[in-house]
Amino acid sequence: MSFIILALLIALSVYAIVLYNTLVKKRQMVEEGWSGIDVQLKRRANLIPNLVETVKGYAGHEQETLDAVTKLRASVGSVPAGDVAGRAKAEGALGQALGRLFAVAEAYPDLKASENFSDLHNSLDEIENAIQMARRYYNGAVRGLNVAVESFPSNLIANQFKFEKAEYFEIEDEAERAVPKVEF
Structure with a gap:
């Protein structure tokens, strides 16, 4: 009887060790x-100054758009490292501003x-394609971790060792998903 209990x-x-190691692996992913x-x-942030300077040479009077891109690039850098939602919001705004910048470029055949x-x-x-792929990978890893943290019996180990759900990297504001409207 004691042999059965010991086994x-x-x-x-x-089993608890396997669950713990699985949670660690998912957190690392x-x-x-x-x-x-x-x-x-x-990489995108490093490319933006060159892009702005190139457009500025052809369309210097579009200063408002150029300034917006520059300011939003700087604001992205000021978001704390672990703030996924804040980073997603800032990146969404920067993406919209870049869309407006390219719309401005359409009006200048020499620039194009x-x-x-x-x-x-x-x-x-x-880079945008690479960001999209990286975001999909990240969100898939978040989904795997979140399922493990919430599912029984791994949630028992997760709670014991303070594993927490992670945030998805997504755009929450519907306006940021829309194609930017540009008027001249």
């Missing part, structure tokens, strides 16, 4: 996913024909 305790201990998003957002502008635009498109 059961060992089996439960092994979330952190890796966030790091991937962060890298792509930094510029090889430098074209290269910057293509680089930004590549």
Whole structure:
């Protein structure tokens, strides 16, 4: 009888260790996913000054749009590292401003024909695609962690060792999802 109880305790201990390690792995995947998003957002932020300067050379009188992009880029950098919702909001606003910037560029055929502008635009498109892929990976990792944190019996281990649900990286404001409206 005591052998059965001992075997059961060992089996439960092994199972608890497996659950704990699974939770650790899922948390690390979330952190890796966030790091991937962060890298792509930094690449985009580093590209923006070159893009603004190129547009400024052709369309200097569109100062309001150029200033908005520059200010929003700076505000993105001021969001605390762990504030996923704040970062998503700031990045959404920056994305809208970049959309307006490209709409302004449409009005200047010389600018659109510029090889430098074209290269910057293509680089930004590549980065936006990489951000989208990184965001999908991150949100998938968040989903996996959140399911594990809330599901029985792993929630018992999660509660005991202070594992918490993570935030999705998403746009909450419907206006940020809309295509920017530009009027000249």
